[in-house]
Amino acid sequence: MRFVYADNGATTPVSKKVVEAIIPYMTEHYGNPSSLYEIGQTAHRAVEKARQQVAAALNADANEIYFTSGGSEADNWAIRGAALLGAKKGKKHIITSKIEHHAVLHTLDKLEKEGFTVTYLDVYDNGIVKAEDVEKAITDETCLVTIMFANNEIGTIQPIEEIGAICRSKGVLFHTDAVQAVGHVKVDVKQQNIDMLSLSGHKFHATKGIGALYCKKGIRLPNLIEGGAQEKGRRAGTENVPGIVGLGVAITDMCENLEENAKKVAALRDRLFEGASKITHSRINGDREKRLPGNFSMCFEGVEGESLLLMLDFKGVCASSGSACTSGSLDPSHVLLAIGLKHEVAHGSLRLSLSEYNTDEDVDHILEVLPPIIERLRSMSPLWDHIMEQEKEIN
Amino acid sequence: MEYSKKVMEHFAEPHNVGEIPDANGIGEIGNAKCGDIMKMFLKIENDIIVDVKFKTYGCASAIATSSIATDMIKGQPISEALKLTNKAVVEALDGLPAVKIHCSVLAEQAIKAALADYYRRQGIDPEPIVGKIEEHDHDACHI
Numbered sequence: 001m002r003f004v005y006a007d008n009g010a011t012t013p014v015s016k017k018v019v020e021a022i023i024p025y026m027t028e029h030y031g032n033p034s035s036l037y038e039i040g041q042t043a044h045r046a047v048e049k050a051r052q053q054v055a056a057a058l059n060a061d062a063n064e065i066y067f068t069s070g071g072s073e074a075d076n077w078a079i080r081g082a083a084l085l086g087a088k089k090g091k092k093h094i095i096t097s098k099i100e101h102h103a104v105l106h107t108l109d110k111l112e113k114e115g116f117t118v119t120y121l122d123v124y125d126n127g128i129v130k131a132e133d134v135e136k137a138i139t140d141e142t143c144l145v146t147i148m149f150a151n152n153e154i155g156t157i158q159p160i161e162e163i164g165a166i167c168r169s170k171g172v173l174f175h176t177d178a179v180q181a182v183g184h185v186k187v188d189v190k191q192q193n194i195d196m197l198s199l200s201g202h203k204f205h206a207t208k209g210i211g212a213l214y215c216k217k218g219i220r221l222p223n224l225i226e227g228g229a230q231e232k233g234r235r236a237g238t239e240n241v242p243g244i245v246g247l248g249v250a251i252t253d254m255c256e257n258l259e260e261n262a263k264k265v266a267a268l269r270d271r272l273f274e275g276a277s278k279i280t281h282s283r284i285n286g287d288r289e290k291r292l293p294g295n296f297s298m299c300f301e302g303v304e305g306e307s308l309l310l311m312l313d314f315k316g317v318c319a320s321s322g323s324a325c326t327s328g329s330l331d332p333s334h335v336l337l338a339i340g341l342k343h344e345v346a347h348g349s350l351r352l353s354l355s356e357y358n359t360d361e362d363v364d365h366i367l368e369v370l371p372p373i374i375e376r377l378r379s380m381s382p383l384w385d386h387i388m389e390q391e392k393e394i395n
Numbered sequence: 396m397e398y399s400k401k402v403m404e405h406f407a408e409p410h411n412v413g414e415i416p417d418a419n420g421i422g423e424i425g426n427a428k429c430g431d432i433m434k435m436f437l438k439i440e441n442d443i444i445v446d447v448k449f450k451t452y453g454c455a456s457a458i459a460t461s462s463i464a465t466d467m468i469k470g471q472p473i474s475e476a477l478k479l480t481n482k483a484v485v486e487a488l489d490g491l492p493a494v495k496i497h498c499s500v501l502a503e504q505a506i507k508a509a510l511a512d513y514y515r516r517q518g519i520d521p522e523p524i525v526g527k528i529e530e531h532d533h534d535a536c537h538i
Contacts, residue, residue: 302452303452304430304452304453305454306454307406307453307454307455310403310455314407324429325430325453332430342428343427343430344427347430380412380450380451380452381432382423382432382450382452383427383432383452385450
């Protein structure tokens with residue numbers, strides 16, 4: 001049976017280039033970068049080279065890049081740090097969107113309990129924040145705006161450059177969680193007026209457990225993790241040298257091939273949309289154009305997401321959903337609810353996230369197995385019967 | 396979260412799926428907002444459940460519990476079906492993840508709702524026999 005990995009928004013396979021590059025940093029150059037002898041210094045040089053690679057990919061300076069354990073740590077650090085800086089000046093208001101990742105939302109939850117106020121901006125039915133809403137929400141008390149670059153579930157790309165310009169003109173710090181964007185769409189911290197940016201290696205073929213925070217020169221972000229003097233004393237802990245080396249290789253590779261990959265992946269994704277849209281009572285989630293090249297998100301009425309995922313798994317397809325059952329909570333995904341979907345529609349969501357490793361044959365396979373699965377689940381669904389009965393009554 | 400082999404078997408190839416055109420007891424429980432609805436169709440003759448079918452909208456455990464619960468009451472007298480507990484359903488499936496226990500409650504309730512309907516059709520107040528069937532609102536999504 002064909003195996004199709006279509007959950008690259010969750011994580012990606014590590015590229016061969018990355019695997020080859022990092023092995024020597026586990027077997028030969030295993031020294032601690034803080035050590036003075038040669039294998040330590042080799043590791044140190046590799047870390048600094050990777051820092052430059054990450055900086056180059058973002059159009060930043062190497063001394064503005066701090067390696068972290070991943071996107072969540074970078075988000076926590078940026079938001080908590082900016083909040084502390086704000087509080088010192090008596091500014092305790094933060095602006096965000098309703099569709100942020102939990103690494104952002106749960107950090108903000110905590111800050112609210114600690115006395116901060118948070119404004120959650122609407123994303124309308126296309127899943128995109130309006131820059132003018134950010135401008136209207138900023139007050140004299142605002143210390144931070146944190147809006148994700150691209151959404152993890154519905155792939156929508158936010159007007160980062162405009163939001164960044166507004167923040168800069170108002171003197172408010174601007175952080176963006178760019179975990180889904182880096183390596184897939186153009187990111188330029190200077191052009192896009194970004195003060196802080198979080199990224200995660202395993203979303204673009206580096207390994208899990210490595211990420212970075214870009215923090216613009218001059219922002220004295222308080223530490224999140226205290227300890228040794230690594231990362232210029234701002235993020236303690238012995239460096240994840242293999243992870244860092246892999247991050248540098250992967251980000252360079254992705255940026256070199258960004259346009260070519262985006263074109264290829266978007267073409268595959270568009271075929272998926274075209275094919276799956278033929279299924280009756282389905283809808284595309286999020287803006288059709290302003291979205292990540294590899295992101296497909298649709299809802300199919302009358303079916304439940306977890307059942308759909310498991311049946312796809314039987315057919316060799318790895319995918320994800322925002323149904324309550326898969327989110328592990330009472331409600332379906334906050335993102336799908338934020339774009340105005342009813343609970344019962346959101347339960348039937350399917351996310352396929354492609355990478356440049358996917359092929360036309362993968363798309364053929366998905367489009368072959370998906371419609372019969374939906375049909376089968378609908379044939380045993382009382383909800384689907386209700387939907388059909390209601391339609392009969394209307395007609 | 397991991398499902399037992401038994402759950403996956405009943406999910407992949409559920410037993411007793413469908414409708415009974417001349418069913419004399421039909422019960423539906425759950426709601427779309429919660430993400431699971433179970434509908435049970437019973438054909439009862441001389442107090443024996445001679446046939447049972449179900450339709451379920453929901454996750455794998457909702458489908459698997461419907462499947463095994465219908466197996467457990469098929470051919471049984473009503474008195475036995477009334478004794479079916481969600482615990483027995485969970486055990487028959489070799490366990491369910493904690494967050495999915497509510498699915499087994501739904502299966503028990505759906506059978507009771509169908510039996511209540513059977514009595515109601517005969518002009519008999521079902522509550523003394525079947526007990527009260529709980530309303531399933533969104534706050535009770537995960538019982």
